[in-house]
Amino acid sequence: MFQDTTAMGREQAPATQNWLQRMHLDGPLLAGVLLIAAFGLFVLYSATGQNDRQTFSQAIRLGVAVVAMLIMAQVPPNFMRRYAGAAYAVGLGFLLVVLIAGSTSKGAQRWVDIGFRFQPSEIMKIAVPMACAAYLHYRPLPPQLVPLVILICLIAMPAALIARQPDLGTAILIAASGGIVVLLAGLRFRVIFSGLVLLGAGLPLLWQNMHDYQRQRVLTMINPQSDPLGAGYNIIQSKIAIGSGGLFGKGWTNGSQGQLEYLPERSTDFIFAVIGEEFGLLGLISLLLAYLFVIGRGLFIASQATDTFSRLLAGSLSLTFFLYVLVNTAMVTGLLPVVGVPLPLISYGGTSMVTLMGAFGILMAIHTNRRLLPR
Amino acid sequence: MANLQAIKDTATEQRLFFNRLLLAVLCVVVGTAAVAARLTQLQVFEHETYSDLARGNRIRLEAAPPTRGLILDRNGNVLAQNLPAYQLEMIPEQVTDIEETLARLFALGLLDAEQEENLRDRIRRSASFKPVTLRSRMDDDAVARFALQRPYFPGVDIRARLVRDYPHGATAAHILGYVGGLSESDLRRVDNANYAGTTQIGKTGIEATYESELHGSVGHREVVTNADGRALDFQTRDEPQPGMHVYLTIDLELQRLAEKALEGRRGAIVAIEPSTGEVLAMASAPTFDPNGFARGMDSDTFRALQENLDRPLFNRAVSGGYPPGSTIKPLLALGALDSGRTSVNRVINCEGHFSLPGSTHRYRDWKPEGHGLVDLTQAIAQSCDVYFYQLAQDMDIDLMHEYLVRFGLGENLGIEIPGEKAGLVPSRAWKRERFRRRADQVWFPGETVIASIGQGYMTATPLQLAHMTATIANLGVRVRPRLTHRLEDPLTRDTTAREPELLPAVGNIDANAWQHTIEAMRAVLQSPQGSAFATGSGVDYTFAGKSGTAQVFSVAQEDKYDELELDERLKDHALFVAFAPIESPEIAISVIVENAESGSGVAAPIARQLADHWLSR
Numbered sequence: 001m002f003q004d005t006t007a008m009g010r011e012q013a014p015a016t017q018n019w020l021q022r023m024h025l026d027g028p029l030l031a032g033v034l035l036i037a038a039f040g041l042f043v044l045y046s047a048t049g050q051n052d053r054q055t056f057s058q059a060i061r062l063g064v065a066v067v068a069m070l071i072m073a074q075v076p077p078n079f080m081r082r083y084a085g086a087a088y089a090v091g092l093g094f095l096l097v098v099l100i101a102g103s104t105s106k107g108a109q110r111w112v113d114i115g116f117r118f119q120p121s122e123i124m125k126i127a128v129p130m131a132c133a134a135y136l137h138y139r140p141l142p143p144q145l146v147p148l149v150i151l152i153c154l155i156a157m158p159a160a161l162i163a164r165q166p167d168l169g170t171a172i173l174i175a176a177s178g179g180i181v182v183l184l185a186g187l188r189f190r191v192i193f194s195g196l197v198l199l200g201a202g203l204p205l206l207w208q209n210m211h212d213y214q215r216q217r218v219l220t221m222i223n224p225q226s227d228p229l230g231a232g233y234n235i236i237q238s239k240i241a242i243g244s245g246g247l248f249g250k251g252w253t254n255g256s257q258g259q260l261e262y263l264p265e266r267s268t269d270f271i272f273a274v275i276g277e278e279f280g281l282l283g284l285i286s287l288l289l290a291y292l293f294v295i296g297r298g299l300f301i302a303s304q305a306t307d308t309f310s311r312l313l314a315g316s317l318s319l320t321f322f323l324y325v326l327v328n329t330a331m332v333t334g335l336l337p338v339v340g341v342p343l344p345l346i347s348y349g350g351t352s353m354v355t356l357m358g359a360f361g362i363l364m365a366i367h368t369n370r371r372l373l374p375r
Numbered sequence: 376m377a378n379l380q381a382i383k384d385t386a387t388e389q390r391l392f393f394n395r396l397l398l399a400v401l402c403v404v405v406g407t408a409a410v411a412a413r414l415t416q417l418q419v420f421e422h423e424t425y426s427d428l429a430r431g432n433r434i435r436l437e438a439a440p441p442t443r444g445l446i447l448d449r450n451g452n453v454l455a456q457n458l459p460a461y462q463l464e465m466i467p468e469q470v471t472d473i474e475e476t477l478a479r480l481f482a483l484g485l486l487d488a489e490q491e492e493n494l495r496d497r498i499r500r501s502a503s504f505k506p507v508t509l510r511s512r513m514d515d516d517a518v519a520r521f522a523l524q525r526p527y528f529p530g531v532d533i534r535a536r537l538v539r540d541y542p543h544g545a546t547a548a549h550i551l552g553y554v555g556g557l558s559e560s561d562l563r564r565v566d567n568a569n570y571a572g573t574t575q576i577g578k579t580g581i582e583a584t585y586e587s588e589l590h591g592s593v594g595h596r597e598v599v600t601n602a603d604g605r606a607l608d609f610q611t612r613d614e615p616q617p618g619m620h621v622y623l624t625i626d627l628e629l630q631r632l633a634e635k636a637l638e639g640r641r642g643a644i645v646a647i648e649p650s651t652g653e654v655l656a657m658a659s660a661p662t663f664d665p666n667g668f669a670r671g672m673d674s675d676t677f678r679a680l681q682e683n684l685d686r687p688l689f690n691r692a693v694s695g696g697y698p699p700g701s702t703i704k705p706l707l708a709l710g711a712l713d714s715g716r717t718s719v720n721r722v723i724n725c726e727g728h729f730s731l732p733g734s735t736h737r738y739r740d741w742k743p744e745g746h747g748l749v750d751l752t753q754a755i756a757q758s759c760d761v762y763f764y765q766l767a768q769d770m771d772i773d774l775m776h777e778y779l780v781r782f783g784l785g786e787n788l789g790i791e792i793p794g795e796k797a798g799l800v801p802s803r804a805w806k807r808e809r810f811r812r813r814a815d816q817v818w819f820p821g822e823t824v825i826a827s828i829g830q831g832y833m834t835a836t837p838l839q840l841a842h843m844t845a846t847i848a849n850l851g852v853r854v855r856p857r858l859t860h861r862l863e864d865p866l867t868r869d870t871t872a873r874e875p876e877l878l879p880a881v882g883n884i885d886a887n888a889w890q891h892t893i894e895a896m897r898a899v900l901q902s903p904q905g906s907a908f909a910t911g912s913g914v915d916y917t918f919a920g921k922s923g924t925a926q927v928f929s930v931a932q933e934d935k936y937d938e939l940e941l942d943e944r945l946k947d948h949a950l951f952v953a954f955a956p957i958e959s960p961e962i963a964i965s966v967i968v969e970n971a972e973s974g975s976g977v978a979a980p981i982a983r984q985l986a987d988h989w990l991s992r
Contacts (some may be wrong), residue, residue, distance in 0.1 A: 017830060053563075120869065140384070140388075141387075141388045141392075142390060142391060180399075183395060183399075184392060184395045184396065184399070185391075185392075185395075186391035186392065186394070186395055233436070233597075239417060239425065240415045240425050240428045240429050241429070242414065242418060242425070243417040243418060243421050243422055243424065243425025243426070243428075243429075244422070244425040244426045244428065244429035244430075244517075245418055246418055246422045246426070247418065247419065247422075256429060257429055261436065262436070264436070276417075276418065277415070280418060281414055281415065281418040281419065284418075285411060285414070288407055288410065288411060291407075292403070292407060295403060297394060299399065299400060299403075302396060303393065303396060308388065311389075311392055312392075315392075315395075315396060315399065319399055319403070322403050322406070322854075326406045326407070326410065329410045330409075330413075332418065333410065333413045333414065334413075335409070335410070335413055338552050
């Protein structure tokens with residue numbers, strides 16, 4: 001590679017770009033994400049009861065997800081901004097189709113079949129924050145009343161449709177991803193607080209509209225011992241798995257809770273407990289630090305972004321990623337009710353992995369397309 | 376106020392964003408700290424408690440495998456059932472001294488000394504918390520001896536499980552099939568959750584075809600175990616749903632009779648009730664004992680079964696493609712009469728051989744001196760080949776093909792067990808398709824000649840021949856042959872019966888043609904010149920049939936077929952098809968005895984035996 005010192009510091013000279021930049025990738029983010037994903041495969045082999053086939057198919061999915069990331073990284077943020085509305089409209093259309101004619105899996109309608117099956121709610125995980133950020137891009141910040149009402153509608157419509165599937169966990173997280181955009185846009189604190197008060201007042205209403213199993217989960221979180229063999233079973237077994245892991249864990253593939261299948265959903269939603277049992281506190285804290293590194297890098301990218309859309313989108317995607325980690329780990333450790341949120345990059349399963357990596361691709365696109373020269 | 380064109384104050388907006396971002400970072404740190412604090416609480420301060428919980432009293436969700444459904448004959452005789460078997464298991468981490476424990480078990484004579492090395496090896500390789508099977512089948516005596524000593528063997532216990540058992544051994548083995556250990560490839564095609572706890576799966580036969588019905592669905596129970604891993608208590612969460620009982624159309628007595636008739640030979644018998652298509656008996660000899668597969672056999676025994684020259688595992692009744700020989704002559708006669716290519720009164724002089732016009736090649740009759748003057752009835756009764764050689768010239772192969780396939784020859788009949796072969800009815804079109812070389816695609820006149828006596832390319836399975844005979848008995852109504860009569864829910868006793876299923880009928884055939892053909896088939900057994908007159912004499916019902924003797928080995932033009940010089944396996948196959956009574960048929964039978972040389976001499980008496988038994992029941 002050429003060393004062209006004269007070009008340094010002036011502007012991006014093609015000769016000084018390394019291969020990462022040429023591919024619109026961000027080294028630290030890529031390293032952090034791949035490290036977690038690789039550790040995830042390693043853990044998954046143990047968490048599936050040493051099932052080669054499942055581990056292999058997860059590796060394939062990871063490969064597909066990395067491709068999705070590479071593709072998204074090539075899309076210029078300006079392009080995303082222009083088509084955010086369209087993506088949102090398509091996603092909303094699919095959600096309506098699911099509600100009317102979706103196929104049912106495990107009692108909930110979440111899938112739509114267009115040659116292959118996919119969950120439209122996955123599109124919305126990205127489309128909602130993107131549409132909100134694009135909407136705010138052109139408007140003075142902090143948002144005034146009318147834009148605020150429009151934003152609330154933008155967020156509430158898909159969230160309500162997803163909650164009807166019913167998939168309350170995803171609905172809340174998607175609403176949160178849009179809400180984060182609004183908060184980052186500089187929503188006044190008094191508006192935030194009055195919103196919180198309103199939400200508190202609305203809780204009884206929410207309770208009344210919940211499904212029985214959803215109420216049961218909340219009750220179970222408050223007192224898991226109330227029904228040790230029923231709804232509380234998952235949480236009790238998960239806490240035993242983590243607690244018995246101690247400081248250093250029982251060793252890879254040696255956790256009795258996970259391997260003997262005392263722990264339900266061991267390879268999906270409760271995989272964090274398998275890590276706790278086999279790698280102990282040390283393993284869990286290291287994993288949390290790795291997550292923090294990825295989130296921190298995402299927030300750094302947001303702080304370096306040079307336009308409103310990029311800034312808000314990057315901030316929202318990073319913080320939503322954090323929310324996934326927080327909700328899953330808090331659920332597995334019994335701090336939150338059991339909502340079906342997988343541990344990002346590690347839990348067994350396909351669609352969410354692709355969306356997640358796509359989001360990292362967007363972060364990279366934002367970072368590699370920023371204007372480097374001060375105006 | 377809501378001025379959308381308002382100027383954006385970029386600097387202020389950026390400052391605002393940074394403020395909010397800092398707030399977000401604070402939230403991230405607080406949230407992560409909360410989780411980390413919780414983890415510290417669980418893994419450091421409460422570690423002891425949870426460790427005890429993990430090691431000691433455990434509530435464990437265990438799959439309760441469903442009981443496999445029974446297979447019974449049409450009268451409710453059990454053909455496949457489940458018997459309890461006991462096995463000795465050890466959970467290594469719960470045993471204080473593995474060596475010492477093993478030594479004591481050997482001393483009690485509970486373990487096989489020959490397996491010692493193998494056993495130690497398996498214990499070493501297994502995860503310490505997983506049960507290792509020390510001995511798979513314990514007799515009552517061993518169970519009793521261990522039960523007395525059980526308190527002195529922490530971590531070792533007896534587990535009962537159900538093992539498939541075939542109480543009649545080899546009887547109907549080819550129909551039932553067998554179950555075997557659940558393999559990796561089985562797991563790939565079944566719902567794994569439903570097979571948790573299941574150890575056996577249907578590998579072939581009815582056991583495989585009706586696997587999902589026989590299996591049932593899994594239940595779950597929560598088992599509370601103590602520190603030794605012994606189950607203290609359990610609570611059922613959902614009951615397993617036992618598998619359905621499958622009632623076959625087979626009649627156990629008739630099946631036994633058929634298998635006894637084939638004892639010591641190779642061959643197959645199929646008996647069908649013409650009006651319903653129900654298969655009353657289906658025998659294939661030699662046979663095997665499916666219990667070996669269900670209980671597990673060593674590789675030497677398995678290899679011996681597989682390499683046996685007589686192929687006992689092969690179901691000849693549905694998979695064996697045999698030249699049908701003269702058994703198809705009634706069909707050809709029917710076709711020739713129906714299409715006007717011959718008449719009842721036409722007489723041919725049989726001199727024992729036949730030549731095509733302009734050729735010196737002699738097609739021999741089975742009777743070297745010839746049958747003399749024969750009409751159609753006598754041609755069938757005496758099985759005169761020369762008459763049919765001539766008939767084939769009058770009909771031509773494509774017309775013969777048309778009539779034969781209308782009766783289901785060359786076609787899969789859709790019987791419920793795997794391995795069914797379609798057989799082959801040749802035609803000009805088939806030969807063009809089948810061969811690549813131009814020269815091979817030409818249909819030769821001589822091939823038509825030998826096709827008329829069911830030789831050459833033509834093959835049919837014993838099942839097809841029985842179906843063909845049943846269709847003649849039904850005067851052209853085709854009913855799909857089947858082995859299953861009904862399914863029964865073991866809990867509610869609700870039954871789902873399988874109704875007779877009609878196949879596309881044979882189509883319009885002249886009523887006189889039917890009458891003459893069946894009359895000729897009756898003459899086979901009940902006229903003094905009939906080839907099976909000896910078999911047919913003394914029956915008190917009307918009996919129609921046709922013998923066949925199919926060549927396995929072609930005899931060169933100038934040689935004579937010498938029974939003594941031929942290797943036993945190259946001798947002709949003996950065939951017979953029959954149905955009775957003619958007025959209201961109750962049974963249609965096909966019998967094939969490999970290398971038994973004489974259809975009328977060997978196969979016909981077997982058919983009579985079955986018909987006698989069935990009609991006198």
